[in-house]
Amino acid sequence: MSASPPSTSTDRVREIAAAVRGECTPDAPMAPRTSIRVGGPADLLVRPADPPDLAALLWNCAARRVPVMVLGGGANLLVADAGIRGVVVRLPVDFGEESEEGERLVLSAGAPVSRLVQRALAAGLTGCEFASGIPGTLGGAAAMNAGTRIGEMKDVVERVEVATPEGLLWIPAAGLSYAYRSCRLPPGAVVTRVGFRLRRGDVTASRAVMDADREHRRRTQPLNWPTWGSTFRNPPGDHAGRLVEAVGLKGHREGNAMWSDLHANFVVNLGGATARDCLALIRVARERVRERFGVELELEVRLAGAFAPDEHP
DSSP states (O other): OOOOOOOOHHHHHHHHHHHOSSEEEEEEOOGGGSTTOOOOOEEEEEEOSSHHHHHHHHHHHHHHTOOEEEOSSSOSEEEOTTOEEEEEEOOOTTOSOOEEETTEEEEETTSBTHHHHHHHHHTTEESOGGGTTOOSBHHHHHHHTOEETTEEGGGTEEEEEEEETTEEEEEEGGGSOOBTTBOOOOTTOEEEEEEEEOEEOOHHHHHHHHHHHHHHHHHHSOTTSOEEEEOBOOOTTSOHHHHHHHTTOTTOEETTEEEOSSOTTEEEEOSSOOHHHHHHHHHHHHHHHHHHHOOOOOBOSEEESOOOGGGOO
16 A cells, blocks of 8 residues: 655645634735735635634644744735745734723734724823824734834733644733844744733823824825835934935835835835835845945844745845
């Protein structure tokens, strides 16, 4: 009797889809699901039914050695033109039980960041003014310590719930090693809920701060174009946008992607841009800034998918 042939990656992805109770979409287009509107399809997009279903999905992926990527709101992300091999997880908006008690809120990681602001104002709570206007989901914002010039997630996150192949657990903020635009989660963990600690305060004053911050971003950022947000992290004591502008790249175009002529740390999609176009912009900026200033710009945008060796910046 002959041995069974080894399973292919396609077989393994199909097996995972069959084991999930939630919604599964094979060959899912990723460009419409990212804020820059760029990128090829994912082998499988999964919207798990509930936290136990997510934990089971992660266990199945680990057992079959199928890579997993979490898609939040699609901001801060560049997907390869060839797409993403393996499984992409996107949490439903109302994923996991939410609660409110005193100055504490527990919200779904799949909810938009705007939910935090709305729930806080309704409860007479302040402290999250910086979050007004931040794109994406609460899980993604907590995982990357998203923020603006007036604050960041580490200022208000008290704990996060994560799913792992072994199940669900809460991690206090002190265990997340929060730093500039980053935190440290257990390998393979997916944020499912976020616990916030806010404070009672003047809601009218809070709204005024948010209005002023949104107006500042409207004046200084290309919010009317498809963009992933900030491309590079600000180096110590400086601003990435200033450096990119100083080397003459503000408004510079590669294919259908361009360094914004409003803010030089933002790449915009002029229509039909490819990941290769975007990476060419990143590469030329890093090279020129390194040559002129001796500064190595670090990416803030995440790269995901099957990039060719010559595409990496």
